[in-house]
Amino acid sequence: MDNLSPASPRDIDPLTRQLLEVAAEASAGLAETDPVTRVHALRKTAKRARSLLRLIEGPARDEAATLRRQISEAARALAGARDGVAMADALADLAGHGLPAGFILPPSPAPEDGAGSTPAEADAAAALAALMEHGVGRLATGQAAPARGALIRGLARFYARARRAGRAVDPHDAEALHGLRKEVVIHRYQMEMAAEWWPRLGGFWLGELQRLREQLGRHHDLVVLQAHLADDDPDETAVAVIEAAYRRQGDLARKALRQHRRLFAETPRAFRRRLRTYARAERTYQADEEE
Template sequence: MSETVHGRSASADTPPPLSSPTVFKRPFDQAATEAEAALGLEDPVRAVHELRKAFKRLRALLRLVDGEHRAEAKALRAALGEVARRLAGARDTQARRDALVDLTAKSYLSASAHRAAARALAAGGAHEAVGLAPHRDDLTSLVAACRDAGPRFAASMDRTALLRALRDEYARGRRLVRHVDPTEPESLHELRKAVVAQRYQMELVSEAWPALGKVWVGELQRLREKLGKHQDLAVLAAELASLPAGRQGWRQPLADAIAARQHRLVLSALRLHRRLFAEKPRAFRQRIAAYLKPVSEKE
């Protein structure tokens, strides 16, 4: 598909020149718009899901802000994280359901054990999502603060600053894997947060070279989903452990299924991580710099 650039047709492989402020501002504005849209949703489960997704994107982009606005960006990032934690209860309910569905779909758990576990966990105190209503005023103010700060952050983002920030974030995601303990969900959760940030940050680059950038973002998303499924299973395991001891026939098969599925996910996720983070940070920066360099129509 072709698009028009300065009144002329250009292929998708020759996008319009991108300035560093534009590269940052457009996705930041889009993330704020997504958060505003989530605040207007009536379905409480969907509203929480969409808002948390928008907040993750905003937090990933805020990590790139440095210099005179670094403290302001860090404060906004912390505020977004705190609100997301307040909504974690609603997310955990959905995570438990998603984990049970995944175990059954992948043949780790029988349908009858799935049904029995779902009933027991629901009766054991798992609560339904109440949506955003209790936090709406705080959420609205926070999204407005992000919207207001976006232009200032973008204006301070020159090419050198953007490349340095992208390199540092890539290096963080590469470094964290050294401290991963496959048997410790918290270390994998920290790695997942870095991968989520990298996935949204690389969207800034994919616009400069869509044919390659979209594939890269897609693989980061695939890694994110593997680690996300592992985290959902960790939530399910914690809820299972919180139930009173009993002789339920489904309990041990569920525990075994969780352990087996998590083991498989970790092996697959770490293999994919090694591929996506194989470059040294300096080489990564050089590659990204080449992507962002405008391509002359005469070349």
């Protein structure tokens, strides 16, 4: 990746810099020796890549959309490997929220030796990494830098989507909450660029978005656990776990939607105006430094 990295990061726009980081992350993720860690790293990078590719406008738009779909399909090949980890995380979350003592999770059909350990999964991981390392890297260096105004409009557009998804969601609708989580993930990765314009405030904002993402993620992990237990002709103890999971989901949904209301209180227009102000102030500061 050294041949794709500019000598001075300040000479390139934030979106290009983030795309180059994705390419480097993909290479590092594939090099992980532990298969579970490798799958987790690559799936995380794939989410970041897809979030950034959505912002590309202009002549590269069609290529970016195609690449985003290819990354999505390749990441789905590794999705099943995540279920075992999700159920373990759900049980850990339930430990202080009604999990019956001594409960043992019924065996999963997933391989016992861990995610990403089979030859097919290793090939899928390599294919996903190649799309991000070479496809995203090539796109980053080959596209014209987006104008700052176009980038801010894109950030505001996906902010509006995440805002709308949370305001319309039914807290008892697990599928809708999972859809909200996807929109929050997109907004969270995209906001890494805007965080550069005011790092202290940006870091706090990203932290609060991550907290919301994790709350919604724990809710979804419980959905995976419930589905696994329900498919296994649950006994009384498993039924008690399912009921405890429902109660915990209600608590997580309430907290997540309260957090969402705070983070997305601004109208999209006000959000866009605020980002423009931050970007303008940062540009003025850099110009003064260079004089």
